[in-house]
Amino acid sequence: MTAVSALRSSLHVQCGLAILCLAMLAPVGCSSEPKKDPDRRELADDKQYELDQQFVREPFTDQMRLGVIRQRSLGEEHFLPGSSSLSPLGRRDLTILAEALRDDGGSIAVRRGQADDALYDARIGEVRRRLEATGIARARIVLNQAPAGGTGVATSAAFLIREKINSVPLPQGQPQELNPRDVNGSSNGGMP
Numbered sequence: 001m002t003a004v005s006a007l008r009s010s011l012h013v014q015c016g017l018a019i020l021c022l023a024m025l026a027p028v029g030c031s032s033e034p035k036k037d038p039d040r041r042e043l044a045d046d047k048q049y050e051l052d053q054q055f056v057r058e059p060f061t062d063q064m065r066l067g068v069i070r071q072r073s074l075g076e077e078h079f080l081p082g083s084s085s086l087s088p089l090g091r092r093d094l095t096i097l098a099e100a101l102r103d104d105g106g107s108i109a110v111r112r113g114q115a116d117d118a119l120y121d122a123r124i125g126e127v128r129r130r131l132e133a134t135g136i137a138r139a140r141i142v143l144n145q146a147p148a149g150g151t152g153v154a155t156s157a158a159f160l161i162r163e164k165i166n167s168v169p170l171p172q173g174q175p176q177e178l179n180p181r182d183v184n185g186s187s188n189g190g191m192p
Contacts, residue, residue: 068093069100073147074127076113084122086130094127098134105140112145 043051078090086094097108110127112120124143131141 065096068096072097072100072107073109073111074123075111076115079123082119084119084126086126094130098131098136101131101136101141102134105136105142107142107144107146109146110143 074090074093078087078093079085080087100106101108108127108131110120110124115123127143128138128141132138
């Protein structure tokens, strides 16, 4: 019976050691890398910088495009000096206007500036050719010398609007120290 009890004791010790080893290894788990979240991607620094720059420029680009569309105007700065050829600015703005006019047509003011009749006519022809090349029918394009942005508001109406704006007082709040300092002279960043 002693051999049986010694065997049992040995088995108990071995089972105890096996359980102890498993208990110690359980929290460690596998040594492989955890799976990355499929919605997150690691980007190289140069690619991230490029995307950051695009996010910064995008709102300003949208504002510029909306301004060109609202103004619907080309001036001397849109042409090379003394020429009917469009400058880079003129090509960019006319491309934006062509996109805006493609569906509904409309008018573009081509300001004369210092151009004589022959140069002005050549500039009108160049603008018309470029618009027609984008697929806009000639009948849907009006080129004129109207002021930039349309007819605008009569001066007397503008004065009335300005007077009404000026008659409303601005709200007066209590002055507030933006970066108060404590008694030791250090700033608390505006936090109480």
